Every structure is written in structure tokens, then in C-alpha cells.
Amino acid sequence: AAVRLAEGDTIRLDGVLSEAVWQQALPATGFKQIDPLNGRPATEETEVRIVYTEKALYLGVICHDSEPDKWLGYQRRRDEFLGSDDRFMWTIDTFLDERSGYFFEMNPSGLMGDSLMGNNIDNRQWDGIWNAKVHRSGIGWTIEIELPFRSFNFNPESDTWGINFERTVRRKNEDSIWTGYQRNQGLRRMANAGRVTGIRNVTQGLGLDVKPYGLVAGAASGTPAGGLSPVDGTANRGIDLFYSVTPGLRSMLTVNTDFAQTEVDQRQVNLTRFSLFFPERRDFFLDGAPFYAFGSQLSGDLIVNPFFSRRVGLSAANTPQKIDFGTKLTGQYGNQDLGVMHVRTGDDPNTVGAAREDFTIARVRRRVLQQSYVGGIYTRRDGLDDGLNAAQTAGLDMRLATNRFRGTQNLEATGYYLAATRPGADNGHAFGLTVGTPNDRWTTQMSLRHIGENFDPAVGFVTRRGYRRYQPFLEFGPRPRGHRYVRRVSFSAAGDVQTDLSNDFLTQRVDLKVFDILFHSQEQFSVTVVRDRERLDVPFTVSGSRITLPQDAIYSGTRVSLRGQTAQRRVLAFSGTYENGYYYSGTRESLIGNLTIRARPGVIVYTTAEVNNVHLAEGDFQTTLFRLIGETQFSP
Numbered sequence: 257a258a259v260r261l262a263e264g265d266t267i268r269l270d271g272v273l274s275e276a277v278w279q280q281a282l283p284a285t286g287f288k289q290i291d292p293l294n295g296r297p298a299t300e301e302t303e304v305r306i307v308y309t310e311k312a313l314y315l316g317v318i319c320h321d322s323e324p325d326k327w328l329g330y331q332r333r334r335d336e337f338l339g340s341d342d343r344f345m346w347t348i349d350t351f352l353d354e355r356s357g358y359f360f361e362m363n364p365s366g367l368m369g370d371s372l373m374g375n376n377i378d379n380r381q382w383d384g385i386w387n388a389k390v391h392r393s394g395i396g397w398t399i400e401i402e403l404p405f406r407s408f409n410f411n412p413e414s415d416t417w418g419i420n421f422e423r424t425v426r427r428k429n430e431d432s433i434w435t436g437y438q439r440n441q442g443l444r445r446m447a448n449a450g451r452v453t454g455i456r457n458v459t460q461g462l463g464l465d466v467k468p469y470g471l472v473a474g475a476a477s478g479t480p481a482g483g484l485s486p487v488d489g490t491a492n493r494g495i496d497l498f499y500s501v502t503p504g505l506r507s508m509l510t511v512n513t514d515f516a517q518t519e520v521d522q523r524q525v526n527l528t529r530f531s532l533f534f535p536e537r538r539d540f541f542l543d544g545a546p547f548y549a550f551g552s553q554l555s556g557d558l559i560v561n562p563f564f565s566r567r568v569g570l571s572a573a574n575t576p577q578k579i580d581f582g583t584k585l586t587g588q589y590g591n592q593d594l595g596v597m598h599v600r601t602g603d604d605p606n607t608v609g610a611a612r613e614d615f616t617i618a619r620v621r622r623r624v625l626q627q628s629y630v631g632g633i634y635t636r637r638d639g640l641d642d643g644l645n646a647a648q649t650a651g652l653d654m655r656l657a658t659n660r661f662r663g664t665q666n667l668e669a670t671g672y673y674l675a676a677t678r679p680g681a682d683n684g685h686a687f688g689l690t691v692g693t694p695n696d697r698w699t700t701q702m703s704l705r706h707i708g709e710n711f712d713p714a715v716g717f718v719t720r721r722g723y724r725r726y727q728p729f730l731e732f733g734p735r736p737r738g739h740r741y742v743r744r745v746s747f748s749a750a751g752d753v754q755t756d757l758s759n760d761f762l763t764q765r766v767d768l769k770v771f772d773i774l775f776h777s778q779e780q781f782s783v784t785v786v787r788d789r790e791r792l793d794v795p796f797t798v799s800g801s802r803i804t805l806p807q808d809a810i811y812s813g814t815r816v817s818l819r820g821q822t823a824q825r826r827v828l829a830f831s832g833t834y835e836n837g838y839y840y841s842g843t844r845e846s847l848i849g850n851l852t853i854r855a856r857p858g859v860i861v862y863t864t865a866e867v868n869n870v871h872l873a874e875g876d877f878q879t880t881l882f883r884l885i886g887e888t889q890f891s892p
Contacts, residue, residue, distance in 0.1 A: 257282070257454040258306040258313070267307070269400045271391030273316045281305035281316070284421060284450070287432040292743060292776060294439060298432035300396070302344070302423045306452055310459055313403040317344055319364075319423060321396030328426045328825055329365030330854040332889035335380055338363055339824040340854065342426050344399060347373070347443055349418030350410035351504070351588055354447040354627055356546065357418065358384065358408065364397045365857045366390040366892035373444060374546035374593075377554075381535075381542040384408075385465075405503075406460040409587045412503045415456045418449040426825045429743075429778050439696035440659075440666055447627055447659050463500030469493065496540065505587035505594070510540050512580065527844070527868060527879070529796050530719045533559055534566065541565035544586030547595035548619045550633050551653030551672045552688060553705070558725065560686055560707060562649050562674055563635050564717035568599050568615045577601035577613070593629070595619040603641070612640040615715060627657040637714040644679040647714035651675065666694050676713045684711030684721070692729075699748075701729040709757060722793075723762055726753045731769075744774045756793060764789040778823030787814050788838055796840075798870070801877040805840055813838025827854050842872035858889040 259281040261267065267275050283303040289296045305316040319342075321327065328342050338361060345361040356374035361367075368388060372379040388401040410417070421434040422443040436448030470493045494512030501507050526532050533555075536542060545565070552560040569577050582599035597617040614636070621631035631653050638646035651674035661667035673687040688705030709722035733746035747769055754763040765788050772782035789812040797804045815837025822830050828851070835846040846868045853861040864883040870876060 258308050258452050260454070260456075261307050261309045261314075267314055267400065267402070269387060269389045269402055271389040271398050271400050273305075273318065273398055273400060277307050278305050278316045281307050283318075284434050287421070287423065287434055288437040290422075290431040290433055290437055290439060290442065292430060295437055298423070299428065299430060300423075300425050300432075302421070302432065304346075304421050304434070306419075308455060308458065310457065311405060311461060313405065313455070315346070315399070315401040315403070317399040317401070317421075319344055319396045319398065321425070324392070324394055324396050326427055327364040327392065327397060329363040329367070330857050330860060331363060331367045332365050332858045332892045333367070333887065334383065334892070335369045335371075336367060338367070338369070338424075340426065340829065340852075341365070341367070341424075341825070342397075343424045345422045345424075345443060347418075347420050347446065347449065348403075348408075349446040349449055350408050352411070352414060352416060352418050353588075353623055354418065354449075355623060355629070356593070357446050359444065360384075360386070360401075360403075362388060362390065362399055362401075364390060364392055368892055372544075372546050373446075374549065377546040377549045378444075379542060379545045381537065381539075382545070405458050406463060406465075406500065408460075409500070409504045409506055411588075412458075416451055416453045417455060418446050419452045420446075420449040429776055429823075438664060440664070440694070445659065460500050460503055465498040467496040467498075469495070498543075501585070502587075502589075505585060505589060506544065507585045508540065508543060508583065510579070510582045512578075526799050527839075527870070528557075529792075530558070533717065533719070536565045538565075538569075540582060540584075541568070544584065544595060547586040547593055548597070548617060548633075550619070550651065551631070551655055551670045552651075552674070552686070558719045559717055560674075560688065560705065561718070562633055562651055562676075562713045562716040563617050563619070564715065567637075567715045567717070569601060571601075571611065571613075578604055591623045593619075593621040593623070593631075611642065614638045614640060614646075617715065625656070625658075627659065628655055630654045635713060635715040647676070647678045649674060649676040649713040649716060661693070668692050668694065674711070674713070676711050676716075678710075678712060678714060681712070682710045684708040686711045686718075697733055697735075699729070699731040699733075701727075703727040703729075706757075722757055724755050724757065724759070727751060741775055741777070742773060743776050746772045746774075748772075760791075761789075762791055762793055778825065779821065781820040782818075784817045784819070785814065786817070786838075788812060790840075798840075798872075798877075800868075800879045801870070801875065803872060803874045803877070805874070809841075811838075811840045813843075815839070815844075824852070828852075829854070839870060840872060841874060842870065844871075845869040858887075858891075860887045860889070861885070862887075 261277055283305050285303050287298040287302050301320040303318040307314045330340050341363040343361050343363045347357050347359050349357040359371045359373055361369040370384050372382040384407045386403045391398050420443055424431050435450040441448040497509040499507050548563055550562050554561050569579050571577050580600045580602040584597040586595045599615040601613045603612045616636040618634045621629045623629050633651045635649045636646050653672035655670045657668040659666050669691045671689040676684045685708045690703040692701035705725050707721055711721055729750045731748035735744045736742050750767040752765040755761055768785045770783040774780050791810045792807055795804055795807045817835040819833045830851050832849040848866045851863045862885040866881040868879045
């Protein structure tokens with residue numbers, strides 16, 4: 257149970273845990289190993305205590321370490337992944353629904369990372385409002401964490417939250433957890449989390465956050481006389497308002513939205529036939545994003561997403577639009593997960609195709625059974641000045657899941673149906689079903705889908721239309737007992753059959769992972785063989801060349817890929833992929849290398865090189881991409 261801080265007492269965030277209230281709280285201990293010795297007690301003890309006030313939840317964490325000088329904490333930048341560092345992670349299920357929650361992590365250098373979890377979605381771009389301090393000493397490292405209640409949506413009628421903790425000792429390659437130590441459970445499966453009780457009489461305060469912005473820019477150019485022209489200045493302003501309507505529902509209003517600080521996309525080489533997918537990076541759309549997630553294929557090579565937020569603010573001619581205002585409501589109401597959004601874009605005489613449009617999105621999921629749901633989605637895109645009817649998409653989806661299949665195994669099934677309309681075009685439909693058993697030693701999955709020729713959601717992203725797809729998958733991953741060097745070896749086989757809507761073949765692929773070896777030292781190496789046969793249903797102009805392959809041409813062949821990486825905890829860490837073999841009428845040799853130099857905590861250099869040598873019957877060409885990023889992270 258959480259202990260309430262006495263009236264007048266305070267906690268000073270210094271990482272020392274010197275306040276008396278920490279001794280009153282009963283610690284969560286007895287962590288068990290996930291790896292390497294599953295189910296055995298952790299070799300380094302961890303203690304977690306929880307106290308709270310009316311406005312915030314506090315965690316006091318002691319990470320004992322028998323060799324305290326060997327801590328690893330290279331990263332300091334917010335939300336950076338911690339594959340190289342020691343870390344302490346925790347998840348919180350504020351609604352006790354076993355489907356959604358909040359994820360947090362820290363390392364000995366004080367890095368803070370967080371994300372929103374829900375329905376197989378991990379929104380790493382979410383940045384909650386919280387604070388923490390780390391203190392390193394002769395016993396290891398300790399953390400004091402303050403989590404304001406205004407950062408969460410929660411059920412005020414319940415005094416119990418789901419919670420779990422996990423710790424990584426990187427030099428030992430050891431992961432230990434408070435509850436759910438079996439390898440098909442883990443930190444992010446909230447059905448296996450523990451409970452913290454006694455959280456009563458708490459408040460989010462006013463529940464109002466205000467974020468105004470102002471932007472001033474000026475430019476001057478040279479004149480023929482050698483001077484400068486008068487400065488041409490511009491100014492812009494706007495505001496974002498966040499308000500918690502209830503402890504479970506959060507609203508947001510943005511006016512004259514500022515995207516000036518949005519992170520830019522990284523350059524990629526695309527040698528496939530289909531468009532690349534670039535994730536959302538704008539704060540307004542990232543806030544509450546899991547509440548809009550649909551049960552179709554939202555990642556992978558062929559995406560079917562009825563709501564892709566990057567379509568909002570992008571005209572039909574793929575030119576940026578300014579956003580005049582936007583409003584949204586996300587959260588939980590009873591047994592429903594809700595997400596409602598409306599955005600209006602403005603016209604811009606200096607931008608081609610940037611006319612005024614209204615975008616509306618509504619998403620609801622009703623939670624059923626223990627880990628399942630049924631839901632629906634509706635999207636609408638309406639040009640205000642074109643005189644045409646709005647483009648609309650509507651769909652239903654469901655997810656049935658249990659972690660008690662055959663005792664302690666996972667079993668999942670998802671399905672969806674979508675219909676889309678556009679002015680002047682026939683209606684389009686799409687549907688799919690996936691059934692799988694994602695477990696530790698054996699993983700199986702069967703997926704099928706049908707995507708209509710006219711299925712084109714105006715606020716969505718669909719990689720390909722007019723096809724049917726069937727995908728079986730099987731993986732076996734044994735862990736040799738007592739092996740001195742090898743931790744896990746996995747083998748897998750995947751099939752991919754695609755046809756057009758007349759059931760004529762488009763793609764036949766068999767993907768065999770010959771082996772994938774993970775060593776105790778954290779090095780990894782794999783070999784994969786792929787056999788492809790493909791018919792082009794449309795002509796294909798290969799990116800980076802002037803070569804166009806003809807429609808209805810049939811190609812087949814085999815390619816082999818080798819992948820390897822060193823342990824990311826090393827000062828010099830390398831990962832690379834070498835691939836050679838089939839590429840349409842010829843071959844492609846591809847080499848990708850990544851070298852990371854961790855000079856010291858907070859000083860990191862990332863380098864990437866990618867070279868593709870393509871030899872086709874129609875001609876040869878080469879693509880190259882180099883990337884160098886240096887980071888100096890002075891403080892977390």
C-alpha cells in the first residue's frame with residue numbers, strides 16, 4: 257500500500273531518500289530474473305517504496321550494486337533508448353483495465369524516458385510532466401521520482417492502480433522484474449502487473465496547462481552594390497490549451513498551431529515499389545495517440561491505417577497547409593476508450609492546393625472480458641471551398657486476447673472491416689483477420705487481408721490497394737541450458753502470398769531464418785534466406801535510376817542476408833547488414849553499417865553508411881547514404 261505523506265511534510269528530490277516517510281513505506285522487493293536464469297532471484301537487490309500527497313505520487317528506488325563503480329549510463333537525452341545502459345523501468349495502469357498504461361525509465365545518469373501504452377501501441381513521443389533525481393553512492397544508485405497526478409488520466413473512484421518494476425544490470429546482461437517473470441509475460445503486459453493500493457483523495461488540481469508561443473523571423477539578401485536589402489520580418493503567435501475535463505478525459509485546443517520545433521524526418525533510401533512511412537512528430541497529434549489506434553496493420557511493409565495524422569495539414573496535392581485551429585478529447589469514460597478530433601486548415605495563396613479543409617476523427621473502443629475490446633472509427637475530410645461532398649471512412653474492429661491459454665500462454669485474435677468513400681469514385685472496402693500465439697519458445701501467427709481497388713481513406717495511409725494477402729508465420733526459440741556462451745537460438749519460417757482481386761498471383765515469398773544467435777555477452781548474429789517470385793501489376797521505375805520495369809513482367813530469385821551486432825554497452829558498438837541476391841531482373845548487393853562511439857556519458861557520436869550496388873538486365877546503378885550525428889548531452 258502507498259503511504260500518504262503527513263500534512264506539512266515534504267520530499268526534497270535529491271535522490272538520497274533521507275526523509276522519514278520512506279522508512280514507513282513497505283518496499284517492493286524479491287525481484288526475479290527474466291534473463292539469464294529465468295525465475296531465479298536477482299543477483300542485485302532492488303527496493304521500491306511508494307508514497308503520495310494530494311497532488312503527486314512519489315517513488316523511492318534503491319538499486320543495490322555489489323560493484324557500484326561499474327555502472328553504465330551513457331545516455332542523458334530525454335527518451336533516448338537505453339540498450340547500452342543500466343536502467344530502472346516501471347509501468348502504471350491507472351484504470352486497472354490491463355490494456356493500457358504509462359511506461360517510464362531512468363538510468364544512473366538521470367535520463368528520463370516515458371511513453372503511452374495501449375492496444376499494441378507504444379507512443380514514445382509522449383512526454384509526461386514529471387521529475388526525478390538520481391544519486392550514486394557506495395551501495396549502488398538511488399532515485400527519487402515525483403509523478404504529478406495532473407499528468408495522468410485515472411479513475412477517481414478506485415484507490416488501486418496496476419504497477420510493475422523492472423531493472424537491467426547491463427554488464428551482467430541481467431533483467432529482473434517484480435511480478436510476471438515468465439518470458440511470455442514481462443513489464444508491458446499489464447495483466448501480469450502487481451497492485452498499489454490506498455491512493456485516496458487525490459486531485460489533478462485545475463487540470464489546465466497553457467502553452468503559448470511566439471515566433472519572429474527576419475531575412476535580408478545581398479544587393480548588386482554589395483550591401484544588404486532591408487530586413488523582411490515576419491511574426492507569428494499561437495497557443496495550446498490542455499484541460500482535464502474529468503480525471504479520465506483530457507481535452508486540448510490549439511490555435512494557429514506552431515510546428516517550428518518539430519523534429520525533421522531522417523533521409524532514407526527507398527528501392528521498393530511502395531511509399532515509405534514516416535511517423536508523426538507533431539505534439540498536438542502525439543498527445544493521446546493510442547486512443548485513435550485501429551486494429552488493422554499499422555506497421556510493416558504494407559500498411560492499412562484508416563487514420564494517419566500526418567494527412568492532416570497536407571493538401572490533396574501533398575503541399576503543407578497551415579492549421580488555423582484544432583481540438584481533441586481523449587481518455588476513458590466508463591468502459592469506453594474515446595478519441596475525438598476536429599481540425600481546420602487555412603488557405604494560403606502562396607501554396608499550391610492549400611485550400612481550407614475540415615478534418616474530423618472519432619474513435620471508440622469498448623473494453624470487454626479481461627483483455628479484449630470491440631470498437632469503431634469514423635473519419636471525414638471536407639473541402640470547404642470545392643463544392644464537393646466530403647470523403648468519409650468508417651470501420652469496425654475487435655481484439656480478443658487472453659494470457660491464460662493452456663494455463664499461462666498468450667492467445668490473440670484481431671479483426672477489422674473498413675469502408676471508404678470519395679467524391680466521384682466508387683466505394684472501397686478492406687477487411688482482415690490475424691490469429692496468433694506470441695509466446696517465448698514458440699510463436700505462431702496466421703494473417704489474411706483483402707484490400708479493395710478503390711479503398712482510399714482520405715485521412716489514412718494505405719501502401720497498396722487491390723490485393724489479397726495470406727501470411728503464415730512460425731518461430732522456435734530455444735534457450736540452451738547452462739551454455740557458456742549462447743543465451744538463445746531462434747529459427748523461423750514465414751510465408752507471404754499476395755494475389756490480385758481475381759486471385760491471380762502477385763507475390764510468393766518464403767522467408768527462412770536459418771539461425772539467429774544471441775550470446776550472453778549481448779552480441780548477436782543471424783542468417784536469413786529469402787526466396788521471391790513477383791509479378792508487376794503496374795510499371796515500376798526504380799528509385800535512383802532511369803530504369804522502368806514493364807507491367808506483367810515476372811521475376812524470381814533468392815537472396816541471402818547476414819546481420820550482426822556487438823553489445824551496445826561497449827564504447828565502440830557496431831551493427832551491420834550484408835545482403836546479396838535477387839532484385840527483379842538482376843541482383844542487388846547491399847551493405848549497411850552503423851558505428852556508435854560512446855566517448856563518455858553525454859558525449860556520443862553516431863555514424864551510418866549505406867551502399868547499394870544494383871545490377872539489372874536494363875542497366876546498373878549505385879546508391880549511397882552517409883549520416884553523421886554528434887551529441888553532447890550536458891544534463892538529463
